[in-house]
Amino acid sequence: MTESKVISFEALRVACKNCSLATLCLPMGLTTDDVERLDDIVKRARPLHRGDHVFRNGERFHSLYVVKTGSVKTYAPSTEGGEHVLGFHLPGELIGLDAIEKEVHVCSATVLETSAICEVPFSRLVALSGRIPSLQHHIYRLLSKEIGHDTEMLLLLGKKSAEERLAAFLLSMSKRLHKRGLSPTDFYLSMSRHEIGNYLGLAVETVSRLFTRFQDEGLLKVDRKHVELLDLEAMEALVARAPVGDRRQRMS
Amino acid sequence: MTESKVISFEALRVACKNCSLATLCLPMGLTTDDVERLDDIVKRARPLHRGDHVFRNGERFHSLYVVKTGSVKTYAPSTEGGEHVLGFHLPGELIGLDAIEKEVHVCSATVLETSAICEVPFSRLVALSGRIPSLQHHIYRLLSKEIGHDTEMLLLLGKKSAEERLAAFLLSMSKRLHKRGLSPTDFYLSMSRHEIGNYLGLAVETVSRLFTRFQDEGLLKVDRKHVELLDLEAMEALVARAPVGDRRQRMS
DNA sequence: GACATTGCTTGATCCATGTCAAACGAATCT
DNA sequence: AGATTCGTTTGACATGGATCAAGCAATGTC
Numbered sequence: 001m002t003e004s005k006v007i008s009f010e011a012l013r014v015a016c017k018n019c020s021l022a023t024l025c026l027p028m029g030l031t032t033d034d035v036e037r038l039d040d041i042v043k044r045a046r047p048l049h050r051g052d053h054v055f056r057n058g059e060r061f062h063s064l065y066v067v068k069t070g071s072v073k074t075y076a077p078s079t080e081g082g083e084h085v086l087g088f089h090l091p092g093e094l095i096g097l098d099a100i101e102k103e104v105h106v107c108s109a110t111v112l113e114t115s116a117i118c119e120v121p122f123s124r125l126v127a128l129s130g131r132i133p134s135l136q137h138h139i140y141r142l143l144s145k146e147i148g149h150d151t152e153m154l155l156l157l158g159k160k161s162a163e164e165r166l167a168a169f170l171l172s173m174s175k176r177l178h179k180r181g182l183s184p185t186d187f188y189l190s191m192s193r194h195e196i197g198n199y200l201g202l203a204v205e206t207v208s209r210l211f212t213r214f215q216d217e218g219l220l221k222v223d224r225k226h227v228e229l230l231d232l233e234a235m236e237a238l239v240a241r242a243p244v245g246d247r248r249q250r251m252s
Numbered sequence: 253m254t255e256s257k258v259i260s261f262e263a264l265r266v267a268c269k270n271c272s273l274a275t276l277c278l279p280m281g282l283t284t285d286d287v288e289r290l291d292d293i294v295k296r297a298r299p300l301h302r303g304d305h306v307f308r309n310g311e312r313f314h315s316l317y318v319v320k321t322g323s324v325k326t327y328a329p330s331t332e333g334g335e336h337v338l339g340f341h342l343p344g345e346l347i348g349l350d351a352i353e354k355e356v357h358v359c360s361a362t363v364l365e366t367s368a369i370c371e372v373p374f375s376r377l378v379a380l381s382g383r384i385p386s387l388q389h390h391i392y393r394l395l396s397k398e399i400g401h402d403t404e405m406l407l408l409l410g411k412k413s414a415e416e417r418l419a420a421f422l423l424s425m426s427k428r429l430h431k432r433g434l435s436p437t438d439f440y441l442s443m444s445r446h447e448i449g450n451y452l453g454l455a456v457e458t459v460s461r462l463f464t465r466f467q468d469e470g471l472l473k474v475d476r477k478h479v480e481l482l483d484l485e486a487m488e489a490l491v492a493r494a495p496v497g498d499r500r501q502r503m504s
Numbered sequence: 505g506a507c508a509t510t511g512c513t514t515g516a517t518c519c520a521t522g523t524c525a526a527a528c529g530a531a532t533c534t
Numbered sequence: 535a536g537a538t539t540c541g542t543t544t545g546a547c548a549t550g551g552a553t554c555a556a557g558c559a560a561t562g563t564c
Contacts, residue, residue, distance in 0.1 A: 076407060080494035084407050098403055100396030107403070126389060133382055140378070143395035144352035150402035151350055151359070155328060155336050157409035158453035162521065193542065201410035203522050208543055224530085224542085242332035244552085414551065445512065455552050460513055476512085476560085496522085 034132050041124040044068070047116050054095065054109040054117055061099035063119045067091050070115020071190045075198075076107045085199040088112070088191055090176050097146050112190040157201050159243030165200040166210045167238040170220070174229055185229040286384050293376040296320075299368050306347065306361035306369055313351035315371045319343050322367020323442045327450075328359045337451040340364070340443055342428050349398050364442040409453050411495030417452040418462045419490040422472070426481055437481040 030038065043063075047070075048054065054065050057077055065072075072089040086107055089095050099105045100122065111117075129136040156165055178184035189196070197207040211222050219235055221228040229235065282290065295315075299322075300306065306317050309329055317324075324341040338359055341347050351357045352374065363369075381388040408417055430436035441448070449459040466472050471487055473480040481487065 076403070078495055082495060084411055084495060086403060086406065097396060098399045101393045101400055106400055126385075126392070130382070130385055130388060133378075136382060136388065137378060140391065140395065141353045143392065143399065144349060146399050147350045147395065147402060148353055148358055150399060150406065151328070151338060153406055154338065154402065154409060157406060158451075159336055192540095199410075204542080205523085205544085206521060208541095209521095212543075243330055243334060243336060444510095456512080457514085457553080458551060461551095464513075 030132070030134055030138070034135060037128060037132070038135070041121060041128060042066075043119040043121070045117055045119055047114055048111040049114050050111060052111050054111065055099075055105045057105055057108045059105045061096065061103045061105055061122065063121045064094055064096045064125065065109070066118040066120060067093050067095070068116040068118050071112045072109050072115060072117070073112050073191060073195060074107050074109045083198065085195050088173075088195075088199070091180055094142060097143055100143075155243065160239075161244055162200075162202050162206050163210060163213075164239050164241060165202065166196075166207060166214070167219075167235045169196065169200055170227065170229065171232070171235055171239060174232070185232065187227060189225045189227060282384070282386060282390070286387060289380060289384070290387070293373060293380060294318075295371040295373070297369055297371055299366055300363040301366050302363060304363050306363065307351075307357045309357055309360045311357045313348065313355045313357055313374065315373045316346055316348045316377065317361070318370040318372060319345050319347070320368040320370050323364045324361050324367060324369070325364050325443060325447060326359050326361045335450065337447050340425075340447075340451070343432055346394060349395055352395075407495065412491075413496055414452075414454050414458050415462060415465075416491050416493060417454065418448075418459060418466070419471075419487045421448065421452055422479065422481065423484070423487055423491060426484070437484065439479060441477045441479060 054072060055061075067089050069091055071091075072093075072095060074086045074089065074095055075083045076086060077083050089109075095109050096105065098107065125139070129139055156168055160168065173187065173189070174184040177187050191199075193207045193211075194204045196202075197204045200207070211220075214220050215222055219229070219231050221230060306324060307313075319341050321343055323343075324345075324347060326338045326341065326347055327335045328338060329335050341361075347361050348357065350359065377391070381391055408420055412420065425439065425441070426436040429439050443451075445459045445463075446456045448454075449456045452459070463472075463474050467474055471481070471483050473482060
């Protein structure tokens with residue numbers, strides 16, 4: 001009990017300069033000196049537990065957040081009690097970028113498993129970026145990257161079949177986990193089938209059926225949250241297919 | 253002939269400080285002095301004609317572009333010759349933000365009708381933003397706004413019915429045109445049904461049928477590209493409906 | 505002015521995926 | 535351990551929207 005508490009405290013005490021996420025997170029491309037300064041403004045919070053919120057829709061925006069360990073789901077609560085899952089975020093990923101414009105959080109972020117989150121006060125980040133041109137430029141790139149990612153999702157939701165969506169989702173998880181030094185073929189999903197379906201614009205039942213179909217076809221092995229991708233190539237081929245509407249007229 | 257040429261030349265010569273788009277475009281929130289400096293870096297190009305490209309997928313990224321008059325379509329060309337329409341852009345709107353990260357254009361932008369486009373060299377904008385904090389912050393907001401917009405589209409494509417998508421599209425056009433001093437209820441669409449369908453993740457036939465249905469229901473009057481919205485309220489009610497999947501279980 | 509070409513509309517049909525329903529296993533509570 | 539709940543799976547069925555197939559209206563071409 002006491003021991004695990006000490007361990008997580010130690011884990012959180014680690015500064016940006018020692019952080020294994022250095023290449024994924026903000027410090028990328030900064031000098032050692034700059035990272036020290038960035039270090040000063042980042043607050044490291046105590047671990048959050050499944051279901052805890054990092055921020056909620058409607059709250060005033062003060063900080064960006066970086067997932068340090070664990071995973072986070074962002075979603076837009078809808079009237080009627082439903083929700084629209086906007087994304088799943090792994091260690092090193094930044095959340096809250098959509099709140100800069102209105103200075104209010106336009107979505108909510110909740111933790112899918114016990115997670116550590118770094119808080120980056122935005123006004124201090126902006127002040128710092130005014131003095132460090134490379135940081136300023138890096139923030140532009142981060143925001144642009146987010147736009148690029150959203151654009152990919154737009155294509156996925158607008159043009160791809162259920163099968164292609166789930167394959168793309170699994171490959172995305174695979175690649176992102178791999179970048180973090182984990183197995184690209186063997187991992188645990190921290191989100192439910194319901195959340196996956198919601199995220200991909202599919203019914204839970206469709207997601208479930210696709211998992212069993214993929215398994216029958218030998219593409220993967222799945223047991224509850226545990227997924228083993230057996231044929232990455234075939235999966236890549238699935239998502240690389242021309243979008244649905246385009247399959248009608250084949251060009252010369 | 254000669255006369256129209258002179259007119260368009262005059263129109264283009266207009267500087268940022270006199271631009272009617274001032275509140276929509278970059279200069280928002282800047283001092284007169286700052287706007288003058290911004291003025292120096294913005295290049296005003298000759299008018300482009302229907303089908304001309306502002307930039308193409310794969311080209312090296314140098315500049316952001318602002319639509320001054322006319323309208324622009326951004327799209328991601330797919331293999332097989334098809335395309336995925338990412339957005340339609342009206343005067344005052346900025347395009348190319350998704351290219352900052354990779355320094356390469358990840359989509360193409362083509363002009364839907366004769367249009368004037370302002371070019372904003374990004375490196376010069378960045379340099380200027382380093383010296384003008386309010387400009388820097390404004391760029392953060394612009395990028396964040398784009399993310400927010402993409403997020404809305406994600407909801408539209410992931411959760412809404414064909415009917416809701418078209419209604420949302422028409423209302424979006426209506427609001428954006430209104431902001432530019434044009435009628436919110438009576439306007440011409442510069443894009444084809446095919447492009448609308450592609451953008452909304454629908455078949456052309458579905459878009460066409462919905463237009464006739466909306467007309468039959470008295471929501472609007474449509475003749476080719478000319479649209480007259482007759483019942484904005486009813487249309488708002490349509491798009492405000494809870495997303496598809498959420499209509500099942502109603503909360504207490 | 506006839507003839508392509510292109511964009512739009514309308515009808516008939518089909519199918520992928522949503523919806524409804526039920527059962528089951530795993531996890532949590534008492 | 536038994537009961538409850540929740541997440542998942544599977545089956546049966548319904549349907550929104552895609553696809554296929556004409557026909558038609560507007561625009562451009564020679």
